[in-house]
Amino acid sequence: MAMQFDDAQRAAVYRAIYERRDMRHFVRGSVDAAVLARLIDAAHHAPSVGFMQPWRIIRITDAALRTALHGAVEQERMRTAEALGERHDEFMRLKVEGMLECGELLVMALMDGREKHVFGRRTLPEMDLASVACAIQNLWLAARAEGLGMGWVSLFDVDEVRTLMRMPPGAKPIAILCLGHVEAFYPKPMLELEQWAKRMPIGECVFENYWPTDQTTAKTSEAE
Template identity: 80%
Template structure:
């Protein structure tokens, strides 16, 4: 039987999960190159459909290019606000990125030529995107363990960013990642603190066997929630 992590190791994993935050506020202290290398390697060890490893990770070191990417995000921020109707002004008050302050700016993209990879994607072609999301989450949790903040920015026109970065036509940017030192981590998700949304109760996300049986699954939710609370307690 495989050996489990010991108590301290297990608690550290859960702590990283529960204390991970989508950070928007950074301090300009440079990121240690050795730490950055570890984070990129952690991303590269993510699971992927058919082991296709569809992620491509770009590091933005040109200040002018960083400014251009920031301008692209700002344009989309305004368009997103206009599409939100009554919540427009509320959205515009939110800080949605830290691209000009973070120590490192990365772009995570889907590679080109993905149509050649059929394994696991014949009926679910979007599994390549799911694989890239796993790589991002790996990096995010590793960054938290290193004491660094990370923020995922998705407010951009993908074709515009693809052209900026000289990506081939079949490639597609998925995320602009702000990475760097922070003064402190938010005690709860920033959008929750700002009143934009609340975390759903666990029982609202569960169902057993079939979708229509969600209510019966919710009847078992207290035990699931107690397990969740215990994990929180163990991580402290």
């Protein structure tokens, strides 16, 4: 039988999960090269459907490119604010990224040529995206364990970023990841602290056997 982690190791895993935060405030300073290598290796060891490993990680070291990417995000931030209508002003008060302050900026993308991978994707082609999300989560949890903050930026026009990154046809940017030192981790998700949204009760997300007729009253025995 496989050996489970000891109490301290198990507690460390859960601590990383519960203390991981989408960080937007960073302290200027470089990320140690050995630490960055460990984080990228952790991302590369994520599970992937059909072992297709669809993630491509681009490290941004060119200052002009970082500025251009920030400009693309700022444009989409304005468009998003307009689309939110009555929540426009509330959204504009939020800090949504730390791209110019973080020590490292990474772009996570889907590879090209994914159509040849059928294993696990014939009826669910979006499993390539799910696999990249697993890589991002691996990196996020490893960063928290290393005492580094990470923020996921998704406010950008896909074609604009694709062009900036000179990606081949079929490749697609999924996330801009801000990585770096922070003064402190938020005690709760920032959007919860800002009262933008709150965490849903687990009973509204976990069902037993069938999708409930009345989701608002559905609870599992564990949730209760």
